[in-house]
Amino acid sequence: xxxxxxxxxxxxxxxxxxxxxxxxxxxxxxxxxxxxxxxxxxxxxxxxxxxxxxxxxxxxxxxxxxxxxxxxxxxxxxxxxxxxxxxxxxxxxxxxxxxxxxxxxxxxxxxxxxxxxxxxxxxxxxxxxxxxxxxxxxxxxxxxxxxxxxxxxxxxxxxxxxxxxxxxxxxxxxxxxxxxxxxxxxxxxxxxxxxxxxxxxxxxxxxxxxxxxxxxxxxxxxxxxxxxxxxxxxxxxxxxxxxxxxxxxxxxxxxxxxxxxxxxxxxxxxxxxxxxxxxxxxxxxxxxxxxxxxxxxxxxxxxxxxxxxxxxxxxxxxxxxxxxxxxxxxxxxxxxxxxxxxxxxxxxxxxxxxxxxxxxxxxxxxxxxxxxxxxxxxxxxxxxxxxxxxxxxxxxxxxxxxxxxxxxxxxxxxxxxxxxxxxxxxxxxxxxxxxxxxxxxxxxxxxxxxxxxxxxxxxxxxxxxxxxxxxxxxxxxxxxxxxxxxxxxxxxxxxxxxxxxxxxxxxxxxxxxxxx
Ligand SMILES: Cc1cc2nc3c(=O)[nH]c(=O)nc-3n(C[C@H](O)[C@H](O)[C@H](O)COP(=O)(O)OP(=O)(O)OC[C@H]3O[C@@H](n4cnc5c(N)ncnc54)[C@H](O)[C@@H]3O)c2cc1C
Numbered sequence: 001x002x003x004x005x006x007x008x009x010x011x012x013x014x015x016x017x018x019x020x021x022x023x024x025x026x027x028x029x030x031x032x033x034x035x036x037x038x039x040x041x042x043x044x045x046x047x048x049x050x051x052x053x054x055x056x057x058x059x060x061x062x063x064x065x066x067x068x069x070x071x072x073x074x075x076x077x078x079x080x081x082x083x084x085x086x087x088x089x090x091x092x093x094x095x096x097x098x099x100x101x102x103x104x105x106x107x108x109x110x111x112x113x114x115x116x117x118x119x120x121x122x123x124x125x126x127x128x129x130x131x132x133x134x135x136x137x138x139x140x141x142x143x144x145x146x147x148x149x150x151x152x153x154x155x156x157x158x159x160x161x162x163x164x165x166x167x168x169x170x171x172x173x174x175x176x177x178x179x180x181x182x183x184x185x186x187x188x189x190x191x192x193x194x195x196x197x198x199x200x201x202x203x204x205x206x207x208x209x210x211x212x213x214x215x216x217x218x219x220x221x222x223x224x225x226x227x228x229x230x231x232x233x234x235x236x237x238x239x240x241x242x243x244x245x246x247x248x249x250x251x252x253x254x255x256x257x258x259x260x261x262x263x264x265x266x267x268x269x270x271x272x273x274x275x276x277x278x279x280x281x282x283x284x285x286x287x288x289x290x291x292x293x294x295x296x297x298x299x300x301x302x303x304x305x306x307x308x309x310x311x312x313x314x315x316x317x318x319x320x321x322x323x324x325x326x327x328x329x330x331x332x333x334x335x336x337x338x339x340x341x342x343x344x345x346x347x348x349x350x351x352x353x354x355x356x357x358x359x360x361x362x363x364x365x366x367x368x369x370x371x372x373x374x375x376x377x378x379x380x381x382x383x384x385x386x387x388x389x390x391x392x393x394x395x396x397x398x399x400x401x402x403x404x405x406x407x408x409x410x411x412x413x414x415x416x417x418x419x420x421x422x423x424x425x426x427x428x429x430x431x432x433x434x435x436x437x438x439x440x441x442x443x444x445x446x447x448x449x450x451x452x453x454x455x456x457x458x459x460x461x462x463x464x465x466x467x468x469x470x471x472x473x474x475x476x477x478x479x480x481x482x483x484x485x486x487x488x489x490x491x492x493x494x495x496x497x498x499x500x501x502x503x504x505x506x507x508x509x510x511x512x513x514x515x516x
Contacts, residue, residue, distance in 0.1 A: 002182065003062060004070035005484065005492040006473030010327040011254040011289065012070060012182040015282050019064040019186050023193050025200040027221025031057045033376060034216050034225040036205045039069035040181065041354050041365035042231030043189045044109075048373040050197040057225070058197065059218060061204040064189055065182050067233050067493070071329025073252050073291045074362055075266050075278060076110060076177035078103040079128055079155075081359045082337030084147035090336045093150060095386065099338065100151040102383045106366035107177050110184070117191045121183035122281055128176040128266040129158065131167035137270035138169045145171050162263035163277050164317050176266055178278060181362060205236070206497065211348035227376050229352045230344065231368070233361075234332050234482060236497045238463065240345045241389060245332040245356045247297035247482025249470070251306045253326045254280075254287040258319035262286045275313060287324065290314045297330055298479025303472035328472055330482055330493060333358045340389035341368045342375060352376070353389060428453075433469035433487075442466065443503055444476055446487045455503035456489040462496040476500065 002013045019038075035046045038060035046056045060066070078100055080087075087096045114123045132138040148155050154174035161170050189199060200220070207217040208228060216223045230236070234245060250273075262279035269275050275292030290313070293306040307326045314320060334340060334356030341364075344353040352375065354368035367383070374381035428434060433446040435458050444458030444467065458467045458476065465480035475492055476485040484493035489500030 002065050002070060004066055004327075004329075005062075005068075006071065006328065006475060008327040008473055009325055010071050010252070010329075011280070011282070011287060011325045012065070012072075012074075012180060014325065015180075016065070016182045016186065019189055019199075019201070021189075021193060021199040021201060023198040025057055025059075025198045025203075025223070027218075027223060029057075029223055030213070031055050031198075031223060031225040033057075033227045033229065034059060034214070034223060035229045035231050036216075037061075037067065037231035037233065038064035038185075038189065038199060038201070039067045039231065039233065039365065040185055040362060041233075041368050042229070043185055043192060044366050044369035045229060045231060045354070045372050046197055046199075047113075047188050047192040047195065048369040049376060050192055050195045052373055052377050054376065056192075056197045057223060058189075058192070058199045059203050059205050059216070059223075060199065060201045061219075063201045064199070065185055068329045068331060068361065069181055069185055069365075071252075071327055072181050072362060073276070073278070073289050074179055074181040074280075075128075075276070076107045076179065076362055077128065077266070077360055078107065078153055078175055078363070079130075079148060079173045080363075082334075083144045084151040084153075085144050086337045088147050088150070091338070095338075096147065096151040098383055098386050100148075100153055102367045102370075102386065103360070103363045104175060105370065106363040107175070109366055109370070110179065110362075111177070113188055113191070114179070114184070117187055119184055119187040121180040121187065123177060123179040123184070125175075125177050126264065126266050126278075128173040128268065129161040129163075129170055130173070130268045130270060131161050131165065131170035132270045133167055135168075141169060141171065141270055148173070161267055162265045163267045165267075165269075178266065178280065180280065180282060204497075208351065212350040214350055227350045227352065229354070229372055231354055231365075232494050233330075234355050234493075234495050235344060235353045236494045238495070239347075241340055241353065241355060242463070242481045242495055244335045244340070245481075246335075247478075248294050248331050248333055249297045249303070249328055249477070250291060250294040250331060250359065251310055251326075251328045252289060252291040253307065253310050253314070254289050254324050255311075255314060255318070255320045256286070256322040256324060257288055258321040260286070262288055275310075277314075288314070288318065296479060297482050297484075298468040298470075298477040300468065303328065303470050307472065326472075328470075330477075330484070331359055331361065332356050332482060336391075339364045339368070339387050340391075341371045341387035342385070342389050345389050431471075433471070435466070435469075444469070444500070446474070448487070454487040456485070456500040457503060458500065460496060461498035461500060467500070 032054040273294035357364040467476040483496035
């Protein structure tokens with residue numbers, strides 16, 4: 001089982017052992033390119049650059065697939081979430097056509113990798129189906145259909161969809177696909193190492209300085225490189241992109257059906273946020289994956305109730321024999337509907353980023369590999385500047401870019417808190433968390449199943465917002481920019497690069513609190 005950034009288990013995690021690199025990175029070494037993060041963006045980009053003759057190092061804080069790539073639902077779409085209606089409105093028709101071409105190219109690249117490396121990841125070409133259930137949804141679907149056709153997608157009206165759900169109108173979109181993201185990721189990671197690339201896991205990038213050569217300080221030592229890529233889903237530190245990317249949490253379950261009849265195709269409703277259905281075979285076993293119930297990260301939402309809603313929705317239409325897996329994960333929505341891929345704003349000429357994919361990071365992460373390879377190897381690509389992050393206009397009074405760790409202070413461990421004085425602690429049931437006021441200060445408290453209190457300062461170390469407890473994934477989530485921390489304040493997801501300060505709680509046997 002691989003680790004991921006939450007307590008719940010995704011379908012993909014459960015059927016894989018952690019990736020074991022065969023290469024070795026020795027601190028002090030110099031590379032052409034250092035790629036930070038071993039999700040689909042990092043590994044695909046590193047493979048492309050290594051094959052183009054660059055000596056690459058991938059630095060991963062935990063292990064390959066730990067981030068959202070381990071918590072995705074792995075639809076491969078050219079029919080992107082932001083819709084071609086929005087892209088055409090925010091940009092123009094030519095941009096919409098280039099996005100359609102770029103995403104089709106990404107699916108072709110994944111298909112090509114599956115073929116040339118003989119990857120057993122249950123890749124299959126699939127049509128997508130979108131269906132409306134009332135007049136308003138039907139109008140939106142009709143408008144989006146025209147925009148998608150103008151962008152170049154093959155799309156037509158249909159009077160049947162592969163799910164037993166009533167609808168008023170529907171369309172079928174050609175040229176989509178699906179796969180097992182972790183099997184794909186691990187196989188291209190191996191192909192990258194076979195091509196001479198290096199991967200180091202359990203190594204967090206803590207500070208980046210210089211502008212070619214770039215010095216990269218990590219938890220195991222320093223490396224240098226000519227170019228650095230933040231493939232961390234959202235760049236760490238403080239950057240304009242944090243004001244342009246909103247973090248969202250999304251939910252998925254994988255179920256077995258009593259009928260044994262699993263739908264073929266990728267099926268989406270027109271709700272906002274939308275819900276979706278698709279099947280996946282893993283090692284001969286069928287699963288129906290159902291997802292949706294998205295909300296802004298850290299919103300005051302009962303995260304466990306989102307799974308209950310999802311399950312009752314699928315039970316309305318299907319005879320569910322077993323719910324095998326439930327998990328949630330985070331994505332980042334850009335402000336204008338297109339991802340940001342290219343030079344990091346304010347980061348000089350050698351630091352790159354790929355972020356703001358929305359729910360299409362499998363394809364956009366692959367598009368990023370093509371764009372970043374073109375930029376770093378100075379080769380021609382019609383999409384080289386399509387997603388340029390510098391389309392983000394500077395905000396008056398905002399410091400352009402504070403280097404990755406400019407705000408790092410020495411790790412704070414707060415003073416010992418007397419459990420006697422914290423009466424609120426006793427009010428928490430095992431498995432519960434809450435923010436309490438004590439002496440004019442806020443404390444984030446979680447009581448685990450053994451009754452042990454885990455106490456942190458709930459002020460996000462990124463930009464000082466207050467974090468909220470996510471009961472389903474047992475994490476402190478920041479509603480502002482999506483930083484996430486485990487129950488002991490350890491960073492799970494950037495952009496924070498410092499843990500939440502731990503608050504020591506004095507042992508007091510009568511309430512079961514112990515020092516954390
Ligand atoms: C529930 C859900 C369903 C989705 N479904 C789809 C879908 O069907 N199709 C689709 O196209 N997209 C989907 N997406 C979006 C897609 O999964 C993501 O956009 C994509 O996985 C992002 O990949 P990534 O490689 O950029 O980031 P990640 O997979 O998050 O990888 C980033 C890596 O960087 C590492 N890292 C971070 N900071 C550091 C540091 N300082 N030092 C070293 N390493 C670091 C992390 O540990 C992590 O492993 C979905 C998202 C969600 C939440």
